[in-house]
Amino acid sequence: MSGFICPDAFAGTSVVVTGGTSGIGAATALLCAELGARVHVLGLAPADPDGLPRHERVRIVEQDVTDRDGLTRQIHAVGRIDHLVTCAGVSRNRDEYDPAAWDQVLAVNLTATMVACQAAHPALASGGGSIVTVSSMFGFFGSRDRPAYSASKGGIAQLTRSLAAEYAADGIRVNTVAPGFVTTPLARGVLDDPDASRAVLARVPLGRFGRPREVATAIAFLCSPAAAYVNGAILPVDGGYLSV
Structure with missing residues (x-):
């Protein structure tokens, strides 16, 4: 359990997590459920089913997020959404x-x-909820090996700022986390390459890769009342990678 948040901090709330079937999304879904939320996970079946967030308050629906109509329908079907x-x-x-x-x-x-x-805006506006998006350290600088990924994550940061301004009148806070190198399937290429891993760790002041749960905890903070006056923020969760 996360020490700064009381065990029932999300009791009675409803959380939707897209991409919640593996990695940071799965860790976030599980943490929110442990903190008392009913969690609705939308995502594709992962290659490793052991990574699914298994909890009595987690409901998983297989959904391709690039299917705009399908994603919108699934989110509308949830009803109440707090985060x-x-x-x-x-x-x-x-x-x-x-x-x-x-x-x-x-x-x-x-x-x-x-x-x-x-899709979630009407439900969030009815109760004054929050949105947390996931950017990346690559949203701060480019990558010759990941041009689209870097562009998309930079775009998420700016989208977050734009929605934070647009949705504030409805009582909705919008923030983003910017993870560094975290032990997820997405980082498998770096994790499995000893030379690449050494190069990354040489730059991380904390000297290790992050864990999905550590990013999930930052997300939970941004959703929680502890962040009631935080809006439009980009929170790096990278062990200090960006500070070097």
Whole structure:
């Protein structure tokens, strides 16, 4: 359990997590459920089913986030929504220079985030909820190996700021986390490459990779009453990578 949040901090709330079937999304869904929320997970079946967030208060619906109508229907079907967390994300590395791969990455990472936010807006506005999106350290600088991923994450940061201004009148706070290198399936290429891992760790002041749960805790903070006056923020969760 996260020490700064009381065990029932999200009791009676309803949370939607897109991309919640693995990695940071799964960790976030599980943490929110442990804190008392009823969690609605939308995402594709993961390659490793052991990574699914299994909890009595977690409901998982398989949904391709690039299906705009399907994603909108699933979010509307939830009814009450107190918090939306948009975690769906992909990277195709150097294949992203191919137009088809570029389009896919932008569709999953950026466009689906906007679709989810718009779909959840009426429910969130009825009770004054919050949205947390997931950017990346690559939203602060480019990557020659991940052009679409970097562009999409920079776009998420600016989308977050824009929606924070637009939705504030409805009592909705919108913030984003910017994870560094975290032990998720998305980072498998770096984690499995000893040379790449050493290069990354040499730059991380804390000297290790992050854990999905650590990013989930930051997301929970941004959703919680402890962040009641935090809006439009970009919170790096990177072990200090960006400070070097």
